[in-house]
Amino acid sequence: MKLLLDSSSSLLFSLLLAQLPVFTSASPVPQRRPTDMDKLSNQTKNLLKLTQELLREHAFDSDVEPHRFRSLPEMSNRSANDLNNLELKPTLSQLHADLKLYEHHFEWLNKVSKKHHHPALPKLVEMIREMKSLINLLHRQMLRVEAPRLTQVTPSLPPHLPYQFDVLQSSHELLQHFKLFCDWAYRAFISLKPKVSAVQ
């Protein structure tokens, strides 16, 4: 009898497990499974949104940019024409290298913000987490299409920031740059989507 009871419990458990795929697939409209390029563009857009929120919530009215960061990815020589002629592997490699560089800068900002108890800290932590996830996803895509990983540039980060004002200013500068980077990267990912399908 004990055996029967045990087997009944197991059956019950199995039935419950069997319901899981039913729950997960019970969507009103059957949707196309997102590709990795879709995920890359979606995550980039999410990062862009987070950046814009941070800039909005901690508005710092300044047209003067102090140029504290000397080693940020070069964005100032990119024009719309460049997006028409993107090559898959070099672009993925470059975006990966650029993101790694931004990750270093934001981790530095996170560290100094902690010291100065910057109110944007929780969102900054969330941003870094999202950034890391995007980097991993991008790396997976690079492996899939055999795009090389570029040599990492050592970032030159500003020295000690003595005042809260310096932190705010640095944060503003970094976020302004990163916002434009995300805008570019998103457009690059959606432009490259057909090229990835051709390779795979």
Added chain:
Amino acid sequence: MPGLLSSPVCLTVIWFLSWSLRPSHAQIQTDEASGVQYAHLESNVTMACGKSQIRTPVVWHLNSSSVLPWHKVTSDGTLVLLYVDHSAQGNYSCHDDRGLLLHSVKLRLGHPPGLLSISCQVPNHTHVRCSWVESVKTFLPAKYSASFRGNGKEWRPCVVDVIRKHCDVDHPFFWTTIHTLRVTETNALGSETTSVRIRLNELLKPDPPESLLVETLEGYPKRLVVSWNIPSSWPLHDAFPLMFQIRYRPQGSIYWSEVYSEHSPVVIFDALAGHLHQFQIRVRDEVNSESQWSDWTPVFLIRPWEVSSTPESTEDRFADYFFPFNTKPETSTAKSHNSVHPEDEGNLGLVILLVLFSVVILTTVLSLIFVLWVRQRRRNHVTKQELTSMVKMKSMPI
């Protein structure tokens, strides 16, 4: 020493010193070649009667008339106009006592340039147009030069249209945080440079969509099909997606209904049968939410399909009609819009899944009841056995 003076370096220094030490706002500028003398309004203007020293008395005329504005003539024949206004402008000539023309000059009055009020339009990622308005009315012909640069980059020309007072930059380095535009206005009385710092990503504002067309659907008194073309100035490339906002209302209503869509066409399902509707559409860059919406297109007026003999239930009769357009309105406000999806055939699969799910649930419930029943039965059986053994023990002699 003469050798030193005539050396190119020395001459350059002398030229530079003479240029830099000249008064910044010369009161009077005479263009010898054209015979035009420029002067500040509301100042005293001095006009000499030619270059040579005149010994004999001279007579000055303005536009061949001897009537001159408030003035004085010095002993050497120089005319000094006092606190001039616009009426002092014209052709001045000086004559000797026999009426012989000695010298003539045209006087133009105005102000040196002031700062400009500059605004820039960014209709897409490949073009910037900046236009300006003078803050000071100079009354004099002006020349403009303009240059444009991204943060920390070299200046590049912004091509000027003097008549329309604007300049154009093609293919700017768009993904730069701040750009600077510098416009210099120069006229005969001086020059002034105005600089503005702009963020292209915030100024991005597409031109309105084109060829807005709203059509009726025969047999559907509540539906309208809205189609349009993207602005012709917008690059036709995957990298530059757009978001369109359509708004519509029955004529006379103050409330707009709104639909967002990335693609044309869109079907409106909740038009008010028999009423004339107003439609407008505008567009924004889909990626950059900080960019600006275009202006609305002009109002398009349309009445949904109607026929006097059609019974009220026509809409219901065609309720299961499968519409051939791929329309995915993103959001809607005020009123709901049931978008038609081409994936409707997937509903059958969903029904099958739901049936399977119900079967599984039913099986689970039955199994649960069975397990509880077995457990209860076993408990009863044990209790019965215990009671029997107790009775047996009691009946045993000690």
